[in-house]
Amino acid sequence: MPDFIEPLRRRLVELGCPMKQVRRLVREVADHREDLKQAALAEGLSETEAEARANTSLGDPVLLAEDLMASLRRSTWWGRHHVVAFGLLPLLAYPVLWALLFTLELALEFALGYSWDAKKLQVAVNNPVTFRHLSLALHFMDYAAIASVALLFGRLARRSAVKFKWTVIACAICSVYGLFTWVSFGMHSLSLGFTVSASLVPQWTRAAIPHLVAGAIYILQRRTIRRFREQVAG
Amino acid sequence: MKKTNPSFLNGVPELLVLRLLARQEMYGYQIVEEIRTRTGEALAFGEGCIYPYLHYLEAEKQVSSRRQEVEGRNRNYYKLTARGRKRLDELTSEWNRVTTGVALLMEEQHA
Numbered sequence: 530m531p532d533f534i535e536p537l538r539r540r541l542v543e544l545g546c547p548m549k550q551v552r553r554l555v556r557e558v559a560d561h562r563e564d565l566k567q568a569a570l571a572e573g574l575s576e577t578e579a580e581a582r583a584n585t586s587l588g589d590p591v592l593l594a595e596d597l598m599a600s601l602r603r604s605t606w607w608g609r610h611h612v613v614a615f616g617l618l619p620l621l622a623y624p625v626l627w628a629l630l631f632t633l634e635l636a637l638e639f640a641l642g643y644s645w646d647a648k649k650l651q652v653a654v655n656n657p658v659t660f661r662h663l664s665l666a667l668h669f670m671d672y673a674a675i676a677s678v679a680l681l682f683g684r685l686a687r688r689s690a691v692k693f694k695w696t697v698i699a700c701a702i703c704s705v706y707g708l709f710t711w712v713s714f715g716m717h718s719l720s721l722g723f724t725v726s727a728s729l730v731p732q733w734t735r736a737a738i739p740h741l742v743a744g745a746i747y748i749l750q751r752r753t754i755r756r757f758r759e760q761v762a763g
Numbered sequence: 764m765k766k767t768n769p770s771f772l773n774g775v776p777e778l779l780v781l782r783l784l785a786r787q788e789m790y791g792y793q794i795v796e797e798i799r800t801r802t803g804e805a806l807a808f809g810e811g812c813i814y815p816y817l818h819y820l821e822a823e824k825q826v827s828s829r830r831q832e833v834e835g836r837n838r839n840y841y842k843l844t845a846r847g848r849k850r851l852d853e854l855t856s857e858w859n860r861v862t863t864g865v866a867l868l869m870e871e872q873h874a
Contacts, residue, residue, distance in 0.1 A: 553814075554814055554815070557791055557814045558811045560837070560839070561791055561792045563836070564790075564793075565810070596812050597815055600812050600814075600816060604822070
């Protein structure tokens with residue numbers, strides 16, 4: 530009798546189903562298959578016939594995995610409206626989320642580094658060495674905010690079981706924003722905004738961050754599939 | 764303005780599952796079988812495809828689940844929550860509104 534559960538599990542993993550969902554779906558489908566088999570045994574079929582009937586009722590495990598993924602996609606707002614969620618929403622949400630995250634990081638830095646004491650901050654800013662460190666930290670916060678927004682959309686795409694291309698699209702939108710949004714630090718000023726001014730754009734490092742995030746998500750997915758295959762082979 | 768009903772067919776599986784769970788706690792296979800038999804095989808969920816749907820209802824806090832052993836078998840049992848009951852009431856009144864409307868139209872055609 531060909532195994533039903535392993536091909537189902539393998540296909541779910543290959544389709545990028547989140548591992549938590551894979552475990553739960555496989556466990557429940559295995560229970561379901563056992564119920565179908567028990568019902569067939571109760572009708573007087575032999576063990577082999579009962580298993581065959583259970584497998585026939587469930588259909589091709591590869592197709593069932595695809596159906597399960599489609600159902601999973603339909604079961605979330607993000608999955609049902611993936612064009613809006615990953616094609617349009619990042620356009621509206623990126624500037625807000627990026628500014629919000631950056632402000633939160635700034636507040637955290639101020640609280641941890643200067644205990645909310647503006648005088649301490651002023652002393653640090655007036656010192657060229659600490660100003661340089663501060664400037665680097667602010668650049669890092671800016672990059673972290675960009676990465677966080679891209680990661681947020683990547684994670685939502687993964688959780689809603691949509692195709693990887695939607696992660697790429699959302700990250701590409703974040704990347705375009707990365708090119709045209711800017712953060713500027715002076716001795717006593719900090720400004721952030723959006724510009725198409727030639728002196729400030731393009732900012733390739735900022736634009737590259739969302740692509741790096743998409744690449745990292747892709748590598749993690751491939752690694753999960755490879756590990757799973759190794760486990761099955763082992 | 765009259766309320767429209769763009770999702771009345773989309774809401775049918777939800778209505779069926781919530782209606783069954785309002786009576787008793789059930790597991791996936793049992794729900795699929797009950798729908799098949801109690802609708803005279805007019806409606807049926809694809810085997811296995813009920814689970815993402817149940818997970819969705821759980822995420823929406825309309826049902827809750829627990830792993831339980833009954834007669835030597837471990838299964839996930841689902842039951843209706845207070846939010847699910849409220850949703851069931853909404854779907855039931857929506858369904859009644861739609862079926863009444865359709866019945867009126869059909870009667871007009873037969874008259």
